Amino acid sequence: MANSQPEDGPPSKRKRLNMPTKRGVANIVTSVQNLLRNSQSNPIGGRDLFGPTKIDTKILEQTMAEKIHRTKILTMNKCQNCSGLEDMRMNAADPAKLKEINEQKLKHSEEMRQTRSVFGILDDRCRENNGILVIRIDGASNKATKIPILAYKPKSIVDANRISYTMTGVQVPTNGSTKFQTSCYMNLCDRYKKGSSYYFSLVLDFLVKLDKMPTKLFIIADNASPNKSDELLAGYGYLLQSVPNLKSVTLVNNLVGHSHNELDGYFGVMNQHLSTKTIFSTTDYDNELKKIKSTREVNNVYNVYDMSGLKSNVVHILNRGTHHQLHLFKDDKNVIMQCVAEYATTEAFEKLCNNSDQIPLFKDQNIVTQFVAPIVIPELVETEKSLRRLFKSGQGFFKHSHQQSILNHLKNYKSEDFEDTIKQLRDKPAYPLFVTTTTSETVTQYLERHGYIATNLPKPLVVQKSK
Structure with missing residues (x-):
């Protein structure tokens, strides 16, 4: 389903993993490689007890990182709105209903993004x-x-x-x-x-x-x-x-x-x-x-x-x-x-x-x-x-x-x-307040008074009347 693509997209398009997760994945991948490298054939014939010794490390690491990342998200998620919308999304069979749920998820995410923006500005x-x-x-x-x-x-x-x-x-x-x-x-x-x-x-x-x-x-x-x-x-x-x-x-x-x-x-x-x-x-x-x-x-x-x-x-x-x-x-x-x-x-x-x-x-x-x-x-x-x-x-x-x-x-x-x-x-002093008023000399006026070329001052707005 098209709407589930972001959920199953490649890890490269997801949020970057933190260092502890990366180190954990790297250790597991190394252990699996060593296990496969030292594996022996089945003594009674047939296939090896373990899979082929050659394996694409990058693919293995991406697959495991994706699973660990998802597990951490599901474990830490406690928001009632997120949990309720996700449950509705998983059980929705009607495409129109699924679209409606996804719109609500985007709305909720936008509210949280605005909150983060407020914190960043502060x-x-x-x-x-x-x-x-x-x-x-x-x-x-x-x-x-x-x-x-x-x-x-x-x-x-x-x-x-x-x-x-x-x-x-x-x-x-x-x-x-x-x-x-x-x-x-x-x-x-x-x-x-x-x-x-x-x-x-x-x-x-x-x-x-x-x-x-x-x-x-x-x-x-x-x-x-x-x-x-x-x-x-x-x-x-x-x-x-x-x-x-x-x-x-x-x-x-x-x-x-x-x-x-x-x-x-x-x-x-x-x-x-x-x-x-x-x-x-x-x-x-x-x-x-x-x-x-x-x-x-x-x-x-x-x-x-x-x-x-x-x-x-x-x-x-x-x-x-x-x-x-x-x-x-x-x-x-x-x-x-x-x-x-x-x-x-x-x-x-x-x-x-x-x-x-x-x-x-x-x-x-x-x-x-x-x-x-x-x-x-x-x-x-x-x-x-x-x-x-x-x-x-x-x-x-x-x-x-x-x-x-x-x-x-x-x-x-x-x-x-x-x-x-x-x-x-x-008794503590306050921070100085830098307030520019129309009666005080601006920086531009100060520079021009001393012979410097400065940024042009804003001029009064004039609304032109139609002829």
Whole structure:
């Protein structure tokens, strides 16, 4: 069928395979070649047990690469729309119905392409250092975030006794040899509960370390409830209210199944880097992360604040969580407003930038100004018990220095007052705004005044009347 041609087309017309897949295919092809080369004839006569020893390596590699590529796509695909349309396409017998389904698939793909375009434009604007900051935030999987990491696996250290060393990445676009830099926030034994307040606190910590305060802040995260909750909106609304140089905060969430981004790429590099290491302490783990070229910093000690006390003051909008863009900004009266868009498309993004369909974020602005977020103090009793079990099961493997490194890390946390953190952000200078007005001298006028030939200035438009 003509419509199925792209599905069965040659691999050369498909998306380029990543390096791990290529290496895996190459290893399998080499093994098959060696097997065929060393095969022997059937001792009782007839055909060989194996096929002919001569084989076109290129054809074999392309065939296997196609199968591996398809398997990975089907395994990772979680988008309900993609899955439903693909199921309908496979069961469609009527050509007219099949055409209709394919048109819907193209429409859905175009929506996702527009979302990627929005992200790409934001990244480029961020690299211009003009006051726009784009932050991607997400947590790494548990696969490579446990201690110890062992190239060998002794029977005494079972997986249940290993301790979690979860990592949340905060990534920003940069100029230079790497297009993105990632700050790693480590959370030993999950001593801090992950949620809206935790993610907001990490963004606060990241902003404190910047030289200047951005004017517009964009947060790109997975489409999960902690990334769009009233508690999170309360935090960013408080930030807008308290920091004059910050003018707007936009939360962007992609569709489930289409949320893979550059931060997930960093996690893949991290997993591959750690897969061949033997690590017994948090210090060794951190040092390995620092060896990755795109690692900005590794943070073990940072403030975590509880913003839940302010969420009851947020104007709750029914079904707001089903939307994928939330825009917070200050109006002319310095009141924090909110507006929502369904998807992160270019049309919806333009609508948000025009601040249409806006309503207040807070029920009472005075409550916001009086709010002080308490510091989250981690509870360590149960965690220390888990560590003792690990050290006992790994006796002989865990040196005294390893144990001390982990215990010291566990008890070391920051307790800086919330007001002090906000004051640091308030005191940061803003990015300079380069605004050209009709009253100021343009670059062209400046050059002409000094005797240079410059680009002609645009002249006023004149509509000619018909005779």
